[in-house]
Amino acid sequence: MDKKLFKPEILAPAGTFEKGKTAFLYGADAIYAAGPYWSLRQGAGNFSMNELETIIKYAHQNSKKVYVTVNSYFTSSDLKELPIYLKDLNSLNVDGVIFSDPSLYLIYEKLGLNFDLHLSTQSSLLNIEAAKFWKDRGVTRVVPGRELSIEEAGEIKKTVDIEVEMFIHGAMCVSYSGKCLLSNFMVNRDSNRGGCAQSCRWRYKVYDENGDVLNDGYPLNSKDLTGINLIDSYFEHQIDSLKIEGRMKSLFYIARIVSFYKKAIDSFPNKIDTSTLHYLSNREFTEGFLGGDIKDSIRFDSTKYNSIDLFLGVVIAKDNNRFLLSVKYGFNSFDPLYILLPDSNEIKIESIFFDSYGNTLTRINPNHVVFFESKIEIPHYSLMFLRKNSGD
Numbered sequence: 505m506d507k508k509l510f511k512p513e514i515l516a517p518a519g520t521f522e523k524g525k526t527a528f529l530y531g532a533d534a535i536y537a538a539g540p541y542w543s544l545r546q547g548a549g550n551f552s553m554n555e556l557e558t559i560i561k562y563a564h565q566n567s568k569k570v571y572v573t574v575n576s577y578f579t580s581s582d583l584k585e586l587p588i589y590l591k592d593l594n595s596l597n598v599d600g601v602i603f604s605d606p607s608l609y610l611i612y613e614k615l616g617l618n619f620d621l622h623l624s625t626q627s628s629l630l631n632i633e634a635a636k637f638w639k640d641r642g643v644t645r646v647v648p649g650r651e652l653s654i655e656e657a658g659e660i661k662k663t664v665d666i667e668v669e670m671f672i673h674g675a676m677c678v679s680y681s682g683k684c685l686l687s688n689f690m691v692n693r694d695s696n697r698g699g700c701a702q703s704c705r706w707r708y709k710v711y712d713e714n715g716d717v718l719n720d721g722y723p724l725n726s727k728d729l730t731g732i733n734l735i736d737s738y739f740e741h742q743i744d745s746l747k748i749e750g751r752m753k754s755l756f757y758i759a760r761i762v763s764f765y766k767k768a769i770d771s772f773p774n775k776i777d778t779s780t781l782h783y784l785s786n787r788e789f790t791e792g793f794l795g796g797d798i799k800d801s802i803r804f805d806s807t808k809y810n811s812i813d814l815f816l817g818v819v820i821a822k823d824n825n826r827f828l829l830s831v832k833y834g835f836n837s838f839d840p841l842y843i844l845l846p847d848s849n850e851i852k853i854e855s856i857f858f859d860s861y862g863n864t865l866t867r868i869n870p871n872h873v874v875f876f877e878s879k880i881e882i883p884h885y886s887l888m889f890l891r892k893n894s895g896d
Contacts, residue, residue: 514746
């Protein structure tokens with residue numbers, strides 16, 4: 505592949521159709537989503553089969569792709585229904601299925617299905633020989649365990665000549681390749697079948713044999729991953745797909761994060777301003793294993809999210825010289841307000857807000873549609889947000 509022409513795929517999470525469409529509008533090349541069965545995110549909303557069909561058609565009309573997660577590990581009873589589900593996904597023309605369990609591959613081969621197979625990070629692939637094993641069986645992409653650096657993943661791609669996908673942003677699990685049983689023991693929810701209770705985010709006290717407290721805090725609470733400052737390394741090692749974590753995150757979060765990485769990739773080799781990345785919901789940031797050094801990746805003092813930018817609403821239409829805003833969260837007209845545009849730019853606005861009767865509003869309440877004026881053309885699906893304590 506010509507390095508000058510190389511450009512990695514931006515792969516975004518989609519917990520719902522609206523989030524998937526937003527991810528595409530803000531620059532994602534592909535999304536990964538869960539159907540009704542065997543995903544590892546039971547609380548993400550997930551797609552019905554009809555919704556999957558709709559988002560796949562929308563994606564293909566816009567030269568985008570949809571990958572469906574079927575990355576649980578299966579019991580023998582699951583294998584009775586799994587072939588039916590895989591055939592249904594195949595009939596929807598899904599671009600790829602992300603899997604962990606070898607039994608899915610065997611069913612795929614037996615049925616002669618034609619979507620691409622992507623090996624999930626849950627399979628803990630960490631070496632060249634394992635990648636060769638799966639390539640020889642027709643797997644087109646591997647997602648290595650998060651314990652690998654970009655350089656190590658690049659060696660797999662170079663040696664095996666297989667697509668490599670790596671996480672670049674989002675929450676991280678402290679356990680080995682996401683294989684955690686804390687939730688199973690503590691609340692009887694199976695982490696490896698989509699039921700994780702995030703026990704790693706809980707507060708723990710450690711006692712010595714005399715009952716004295718040795719430690720009181722969050723020793724398993726990983727900071728969030730970001731690879732924004734390692735874009736040059738992803739390009740150098742030609743990592744095919746940069747994956748953003750967050751199927752349970754908000755529409756605004758997905759739009760902002762996708763737009764950040766879209767701008768960073770499109771601007772390469774020039775650097776972009778990343779000073780506002782931490783304004784969006786996060787548990788502080790770490791580069792994790794991406795650079796090969798995992799130190800300082802645990803946030804011991806708190807599990808709370810930091811957030812400066814707060815989502816307010818979606819621009820849904822234009823009426824003459826006024827724009828319609830579907831308000832999700834209440835705000836004041838004099839707050840420091842910004843608009844995120846689908847082209848990844850953000851603008852600060854100062855505007856008058858009106859209700860449907862033309863009355864001027866100072867307080868804008870949630871779950872209403874209001875009007876506002878702007879001299880700048882604002883496209884449909886632009887997002888309004890408030891930047892608190894920004895100093896503006």
